[in-house]
Amino acid sequence: MTADQYLEATVAKYAVANGPGSDGEREACALSRLISEWAGRDLVGFQLSGAYEKGTAVTFGTDVDILVSVKKPGDARAVYLSLYQHCVDKHLPPEASGVAIRITSNGLKVHLIPWNLDRVQQEGGLQSNIGNCQHTLYDHRRGRTIETNLSRQIDYVRASGRTDEIRAFKIWRERNQLDWPSFYLELTVIQALDEAEAPVSGMLAKNISTVLHYLNTDFARVLAVDPANEENVVSDELSLKEKNVIARAARKSLAMGAWERVLW
Numbered sequence: 001m002t003a004d005q006y007l008e009a010t011v012a013k014y015a016v017a018n019g020p021g022s023d024g025e026r027e028a029c030a031l032s033r034l035i036s037e038w039a040g041r042d043l044v045g046f047q048l049s050g051a052y053e054k055g056t057a058v059t060f061g062t063d064v065d066i067l068v069s070v071k072k073p074g075d076a077r078a079v080y081l082s083l084y085q086h087c088v089d090k091h092l093p094p095e096a097s098g099v100a101i102r103i104t105s106n107g108l109k110v111h112l113i114p115w116n117l118d119r120v121q122q123e124g125g126l127q128s129n130i131g132n133c134q135h136t137l138y139d140h141r142r143g144r145t146i147e148t149n150l151s152r153q154i155d156y157v158r159a160s161g162r163t164d165e166i167r168a169f170k171i172w173r174e175r176n177q178l179d180w181p182s183f184y185l186e187l188t189v190i191q192a193l194d195e196a197e198a199p200v201s202g203m204l205a206k207n208i209s210t211v212l213h214y215l216n217t218d219f220a221r222v223l224a225v226d227p228a229n230e231e232n233v234v235s236d237e238l239s240l241k242e243k244n245v246i247a248r249a250a251r252k253s254l255a256m257g258a259w260e261r262v263l264w
Helices: 003-013 023-030 032-042 050-054 076-089 150-160 163-175 182-195 204-217 240-254
Strands: 043-049 064-070 095-097 100-105 108-116 135-139 144-148 229-233
Touching: 003 163, 003 204, 023 032, 023 043, 023 064, 023 108, 032 043, 032 064, 032 076, 043 050, 050 064, 050 150, 050 182, 076 100, 076 108, 076 135, 108 135, 144 150, 144 229, 150 163, 150 182, 163 182, 163 204, 182 204, 204 240
Parallel strands: 064 108
Antiparallel strands: 043 064, 095 100, 100 108, 135 144
């Protein structure tokens, strides 16, 4: 077995199935009652989002991400905390995770992303796809609201052609027990490979090695910017100390000598 074959098999082993009939979509439907009870008449709708829609989810992480759109009085933080408390009240112990609220339901790890449209102006009105406009979201990690567009983020990652490498590094992150927010990870992998003009397919081992070298040498000092809003500096989610932990893990992996010791 070649290095590429081994890595392709490892990435495939932890892939999250998506599409109609998948566990993620069934759980999204099952959670509609929880969401409706919380939002009531303020509910605009909900749709799948995040890594699930990008094709970058792995079984170590979240099984499905759900963007929950409401029109409620109050700011993004108030809506976030309201949904968080509702999960507590329904005995689904939540965990704050950036712009999402993580719960486990029926054995699946779910990210609920609350979005308040109360002050949002949409180009196509509420009857258009609720993801196709600017999102004001509360980022619990940074303690502030951010402006972005989740649909543009999804399109950017999908179009990169780097989903296998991204999934590989999500596995690597978990194996090394690293604190590295997923969107920041995705942007880093794309940026490292694009700068190196790496092939889009067929050379997974070389591309993973390229990213490891980038993490070791450049990662801690390079900005990662949200493609949907250049004012949203995603790399600010980690401190220099936290970035250096990731760099050291990359340096250690480069010295391993065998892919079976880097990714398994």
